Amino acid sequence: MNRLSRIFLTLLLTLATIVSTEANPYSVVSLRRQYQQAAASKEAGEKFHQLMAAYNQQDAVVLAYKAAAEAIRARDASMFNKLTYVQNASQQFEKAVKLDTDNAEIRFLRLSVESNLPAFLGLSQHVDEDRQFLVSTLLKHPASGLDADSFALVRSFLLDRGHVSEADAAKLARL
Known part of the structure; x- marks a missing residue:
């Protein structure tokens, strides 16, 4: 394969990756971006929660982001609903970790949520x-x-x- 063909193939593969990432809102790259936006904005947090609430498969990393979306929802919820969302997040993190115990991204998301919870909830173990x-x-x-x-x-x-x-x-x- 000549140099021009390799460059062309590399460009096609890069473009395919970009298109598939943008077409799939549950790609890890897309979820990372949406999570960061959700952490900074109530409106983005609601949008992220709606997206993640619709997810019904069993990919461990996506489930961890679903848990993080629940935690963000708790941040923005009324006092009456906060505990429910935090408990849902905790359950989702448990599922995610059981599916992929050695995944650093899952562990990081769980740590970032649990380390910010009040100790009296008992959900930071x-x-x-x-x-x-x-x-x-x-x-x-x-x-x-x-x-x-x-x-x-x-x-x-x-x-x-x-x-x-x-x-x-x-x-x-x-x-």
Whole structure:
């Protein structure tokens, strides 16, 4: 295959990836973008929740985003409904983790939600486990299985929120 053919093939594959990502609102790339928007805006949060409420399959990562959408819904809900949404999120995270125990993105989403819940709810029992899992995963980078953007996001979250010891923070800062 000549150089021009390889370039053309690369462009076609890139375009196909972009089109399939945009055509599938449940692609991981699309979900990441929508989750970030939902975290920043009540309107985007409602739209994200509606999308995720319609999801009825069993992909572990998508279920974790569905759980995150429930948590965002709790943030914006009345006091009367907050607990229901948080409990739904907790149940969805349990399903997601059971389907893919070693997925760092699922563990990160669960940690980001549980670490922000009030302790009296009793729904933050995985914070230490997920934190340790994520630190261990990050320390394996670039063999962590996380792409560069996900790695940077998780590392920043752990460091900025004080979820790591000083020794681990120093190790992570060097990566």
